[in-house]
Amino acid sequence: MPSIDVCFSPTLLPLYALEGKIAVAVDVLRATSSMVTALANGVEHIAPVSELEACWAFKEQGYLVAAERDGIKADGFDLGNSPFHYLEEDVKGKRLAITTTNGTQAIRLSRSADEVIVGAMVNVGAVAEYLKKAGKDVVVVCAGWKGVFNLEDTLFAGALAERLQDSFELNHDATLAAYHLYQTAKADLLGFLSKSSHVQRLERLHILPDIEFCLEEDKYDVVPVLQGDFLVKAE
Numbered sequence: 171m172p173s174i175d176v177c178f179s180p181t182l183l184p185l186y187a188l189e190g191k192i193a194v195a196v197d198v199l200r201a202t203s204s205m206v207t208a209l210a211n212g213v214e215h216i217a218p219v220s221e222l223e224a225c226w227a228f229k230e231q232g233y234l235v236a237a238e239r240d241g242i243k244a245d246g247f248d249l250g251n252s253p254f255h256y257l258e259e260d261v262k263g264k265r266l267a268i269t270t271t272n273g274t275q276a277i278r279l280s281r282s283a284d285e286v287i288v289g290a291m292v293n294v295g296a297v298a299e300y301l302k303k304a305g306k307d308v309v310v311v312c313a314g315w316k317g318v319f320n321l322e323d324t325l326f327a328g329a330l331a332e333r334l335q336d337s338f339e340l341n342h343d344a345t346l347a348a349y350h351l352y353q354t355a356k357a358d359l360l361g362f363l364s365k366s367s368h369v370q371r372l373e374r375l376h377i378l379p380d381i382e383f384c385l386e387e388d389k390y391d392v393v394p395v396l397q398g399d400f401l402v403k404a405e
């Protein structure tokens with residue numbers, strides 16, 4: 171049976187061997203939730219980039235450019251990191267380049283895996299089905315916050331472990347911890363997270379609707395997969 175492991179923060183990633191495995195990069199609040207939403211609403215592909223300048227450079231190729239730092243849309247960019255920016259009819263058929271504080275880094279740092287896919291609560295069921303079909307070992311790469319652990323990405327790992335428990339080994343301590351945390355939290359994810367650092371940070375920005383959106387499970391059946399430098403919808 172394949173196994174599922176969890177890396178709680180990108181700073182721990184050098185301790186994990188990703189070769190031969192599928193990496194599931196996750197940043198529930200809000201980068202990967204927004205990316206799934208963008209592809210589900212007709213964005214053709216997404217370039218996840220680390221730096222603002224590299225992201226801006228895509229503009230002259232006709233891309234929509236999106237950038238967020240410390241929760242706020244960066245000056246001059248078309249879009250920020252809210253999933254509500256990616257619901258509009260006008261993202262359909264567009265190409266998107268995006269840089270965020272944590273999420274785009276987690277995706278890029280996962281590239282030594284055989285395959286990198288993107289997960290969020292909004293597509294957790296679709297990710298689980300994709301992984302069952304692939305049948306390979308999995309590492310969930312939590313984006314965390316500026317290199318440290320966060321609760322929301324760990325809860326995603328627990329939700330995914332729950333969906334995979336019949337076909338994957340849950341034999342890593344990190345996975346067991348995430349699984350049990352999710353059992354405690356799942357009846358009221360928002361309530362459970364209300365004291366978490368990120369929810370408090372985003373509440374100060376008055377974006378509670380974003381948080382509610384990002385915590386809704388199975389809103390989309392889209393699985394973004396990294397092909398070269400671009401995220402596209404898995405077939």
Ligand SMILES: O=C(O)[C@H](CS(=O)(=O)O)OP(=O)(O)O
Pocket residue numbers: 197199200201202238239240241242251270271272273274313315371
């Ligand atoms: O926009 C977000 O939700 C966060 C901002 S921060 O972590 O509070 O700086 O960025 P993300 O890369 O989506 O974690």
Ligand SMILES: [Mg+2]
Pocket residue numbers: 197198199200201272273313314315368
């Ligand atoms: Mg985050």
